[in-house]
Amino acid sequence: MLVDPFNRVIDYIRVSVTSRCNFRCLYCMPNTPFEWEPKENVLSYEEMFEFLRLAIDEGIKKIRLTGGEPLVRKDLDKFVKMLHDYKPELDLALTTNGYYLKKYAKKLRDAGLKRVNISLDSLKKDVAKKIAQRDCLDNVLEGIDEAIKVGFRVKLNTVVMRGINDNEILDLLEFAKNKGVQIRFIEFMENERAYPGIKRVDSKEVLEKIGSRYSFKELPKKNEASKNFVLDDGSVFGIIEPHNEEFCKSCNRIRLTAEGYLIPCLFFTESYNIKEAIREGNIQKAAEILRDVVKNKPEKNDWQEEKISDRAFWETGG
Ligand SMILES: Nc1nc2c(ncn2[C@@H]2O[C@H](COP(=O)(O)OP(=O)(O)OP(=O)(O)O)[C@@H](O)[C@H]2O)c(=O)[nH]1
Ligand SMILES: C[S@@+](CC[C@H](N)C(=O)[O-])C[C@H]1O[C@@H](n2cnc3c(N)ncnc32)[C@H](O)[C@@H]1O
Numbered sequence: 001m002l003v004d005p006f007n008r009v010i011d012y013i014r015v016s017v018t019s020r021c022n023f024r025c026l027y028c029m030p031n032t033p034f035e036w037e038p039k040e041n042v043l044s045y046e047e048m049f050e051f052l053r054l055a056i057d058e059g060i061k062k063i064r065l066t067g068g069e070p071l072v073r074k075d076l077d078k079f080v081k082m083l084h085d086y087k088p089e090l091d092l093a094l095t096t097n098g099y100y101l102k103k104y105a106k107k108l109r110d111a112g113l114k115r116v117n118i119s120l121d122s123l124k125k126d127v128a129k130k131i132a133q134r135d136c137l138d139n140v141l142e143g144i145d146e147a148i149k150v151g152f153r154v155k156l157n158t159v160v161m162r163g164i165n166d167n168e169i170l171d172l173l174e175f176a177k178n179k180g181v182q183i184r185f186i187e188f189m190e191n192e193r194a195y196p197g198i199k200r201v202d203s204k205e206v207l208e209k210i211g212s213r214y215s216f217k218e219l220p221k222k223n224e225a226s227k228n229f230v231l232d233d234g235s236v237f238g239i240i241e242p243h244n245e246e247f248c249k250s251c252n253r254i255r256l257t258a259e260g261y262l263i264p265c266l267f268f269t270e271s272y273n274i275k276e277a278i279r280e281g282n283i284q285k286a287a288e289i290l291r292d293v294v295k296n297k298p299e300k301n302d303w304q305e306e307k308i309s310d311r312a313f314w315e316t317g318g
């Protein structure tokens with residue numbers, strides 16, 4: 001079992017399979033990075049699997065594939081199958097912008113993927129285009145429908161931005177209710193790579209807005225990033241509030257990037273690379289690095305101190 005110095009059990013790893021993306025979201029990657037990592041620095045699926053097998057044996061129970069946009073990397077379904085075949089009871093999930101989901105949902109489902117979280121920031125074509133800097137809404141909506149149709153457990157993620165999509169909170173909630181899926185409203189996490197004008201909306205304000213139309217009750221907190229609420233009709237929605245000082249108390253996760261960096265916390269730049277150990281076949285060294293990462297997890301992020309992270313979300317996988 002992996003336990004950090006604050007007694008948090010680490011059983012969740014987020015794996016960024018590629019830093020590349022077909023969107024340029026204002027809050028994440030408004031400009032194309034100066035240069036991408038050369039291909040030889042990117043771990044193959046076999047190399048990632050070698051490491052993840054070790055992580056699973058050490059106590060990891062949940063793996064989320066993310067990016068960049070994970071669906072721009074070829075053959076993701078083959079990677080899913082490798083993980084699923086190794087441990088079918090894994091909570092195996094994907095976070096995607098949804099653009100290519102219509103094309104790949106069935107294949108991924110057949111390969112053993114269980115859950116899909118899809119980013120949806122606006123229901124207005126022009127606003128969605130302004131945020132992603134790509135005409136995307138039709139494809140994303142089709143992707144959501146396909147994911148539901150093939151039987152995934154689906155959640156939606158919305159980053160709420162002042163003056164951009166904060167007038168759509170109730171419409172987005174209504175949309176999710178009608179589809180029978182859970183939506184989570186996320187506080188924008190300030191980072192150096194985001195478009196400079198982006199301003200967050202605190203979850204308190206999101207809850208007030210929802211409270212103006214619905215009554216809801218808070219559900220008991222689980223070991224997950226979101227705090228969840230239930231409406232009178234039984235629909236569940238969530239908020240993700242990294243600026244709240246309680247947020248990191250339930251942290252149970254670490255991150256692996258496509259280039260083999262293990263990252264103790266989304267806010268901080270600190271990282272440890274497992275690529276060399278894996279390429280040398282030195283599993284013992286990889287295991288030591290994994291334990292070091294867990295040992296060096298910070299207690300909490302610095303968004304709570306109103307600081308700005310210089311970590312790129314598209315590399316860490318968010
Ligand atoms: N600050 C912070 N944000 C996180 C963390 N984990 C997830 N998030 C953010 O929460 C949002 C939703 O993340 P998802 O990729 O859907 O993953 P998840 O919330 O773990 O999903 P579930 O497994 O369905 O609970 C994204 O904006 C992530 O960047 C975390 O450890 N710290
Ligand atoms: C980095 S993306 C990668 C997966 C996929 N491309 C997507 O957009 O869902 C993972 C998550 O991070 C979120 N995210 C990215 N930048 C963020 C920021 N600055 N603040 C809050 N959430 C952010 C996205 O909304 C998404 O839910």
Ligand code: SF4
Binds near residue numbers: 021028097314
């Ligand atoms: S949030 Fe996701 S879709 Fe948007 S630019 Fe970042 S990686 Fe791409």
Ligand code: SF4
Binds near residue numbers: 252
């Ligand atoms: S900000 Fe860092 S410590 Fe807090 S929940 Fe996220 S990864 Fe964990």
